[in-house]
Amino acid sequence: MKALILLAFMLPVIGYAQSRSLAQFVTWQPKPGLEKQFEEGYKRHLDWHAKAGDTWNWYGWFFVSGPRAGQFMDATIDHAWGDFDNPVDPAGDHADNEQNTVPYANFIGAAKLNAVTSLSRPGQYGLRSKYMKMITLQVLNEYSATWRIRNLRNRVEDKKGINFFVTYKTIDGGRMDHWYILIGADNWADFEACADAGDKLLDSGVFKSITSETLLYRHDLSRFPAEKQ
Template identity: 25%
Template sequence: MSIRWLSALIFVLSWPVLAADHGAAHFFFYRINPGDEAKFEAGYQRHLDWHRQHRDPLTWYGWTVEDGERDGFFVDASVGEPYEAFDHRVDLADDAADAKVHVSPYVTPTGRPTFQLLRKVSTATPLEDKEPSKRVQVTFVSVRPGHERQFEQSLVVSRKALLSMREAPAHTWYRLVTGGESTQYMLMVARDDWASFDRFHEDVPALLAGDEGALRAFSAAVRDMRTEMWRYRPELSNLTKTGP
């Protein structure tokens, strides 16, 4: 066995399996019907008013996708709660009826994946802390079945590298639970503006460049990656209060 392969094998076997964080992250993707953007935004704001009037305890974030294949899509999400919270949503039937009037005529739903926060490989959790950035760089990673352990172990190394970089923005990792290809992960990198790329632009392989075993494990595990930028829409969001 070569020294390189021995290094990779030692890396894979030396880390324990990461413990799961039970923070649920429910995402909903919508394609806005052509020409209905203004009607959708006005209707969605009215629907958020319904949530406020019914004292919905869930936090709802809204974004517009700015590039990639889903350019122009709207994304909303509820994060930072246990999975059980979605079993006790406020007046679900009336919620659906209100959405049918104010939102559904203007959009086509395209997906509703649920992710699990991986806090131990993340450097910060802006959404769970209700401190969203003005933009967020979102990378979806498809991992080969059976390589999840190696992939997550490589993220431990990337986190260590990030914590040593003064200009590194918040990196938050999630693992898909249901609603898509099962071996899928999502990385959200906080970005306030495009100038943030001048200060920090390293991707995960670059972060792993100093650890041959981790880089080899990551490269063997990843099947595909795609990235897009989302713009936070505070007027299309509802952040619940945590205090009195």
């Protein structure tokens, strides 16, 4: 009996310790006329990660709609919190960034987001889809927000062409009341399933603001060490 009681107390701790829900998103603004140089420089920086033995996955996208159109965003996802205590060679990473990306783009910001697994349906290939819709929510009421997001997920997650539906909450590097819904599809036609997402979410008592942007996935600006590149 004592062993069972001890196990009951340990299970939440074990689950917490093994959680791999943390992600880091970084945004860059390529300098005017230097967009191609930025892409080539970023590829060299990914090569540095490979040579340094980095085992993390890296995704790359360009915003193609909204006020951030033209900006580049990269992300590394599915991490335990402790992973960020041991990134590969931080000094070398910084030095290579200074050489290969900083000359061609302005650093906008970095944020750590935590996936809300109960409001998500990850894709078979992570966040890889040709297009990714990013819905940014400024949340006023977390309980009601959870209910509304769950209803939206239940309505669209199994629609043909929807590859993933992932909800994140800001942990660091931004407004703590900002949540993000990421929806992946390979064709614009597939996004019709969530065309009325704003109508389903909009409520002045739950969300202060809702914005939608679309990003284009760039496999050539991404890296997955466990797979053949």
